Amino acid sequence: MEQKRIEGLWDCVFCETKMIRARYEACPNCGKPRGIDTLFYLPDDIMAATLTGEETKKTTNEPDWLCEYCDHYNRSDEPVCIKCGAPRDRGGETYGTIHHLTGKEF
Ligand SMILES: [Zn+2]
């Protein structure tokens, strides 16, 4: 059985743009990145938000990771920090990871 994934929505707290899709890490209106404590919610139209198989492959259950150089949170599948370009895993060290709701884990 293929597992369906629903793409959540979030609201920008800076410009109050609503229902931004989870794939956007920054507000498409004002460009501010969403905070790590951003709350996601499900859209009214679940069917429309259900990801296709191809899109599901791009999503991940892995926690984001924190860049130790610039404190930017990156998706688990980003090998380098998308903000400053620092490598995720330097010399075999495991960098801190974060779970959206439980805070830092080291
Ligand atoms: Zn905004």
Ligand SMILES: [Zn+2]
């Ligand atoms: Zn960085």
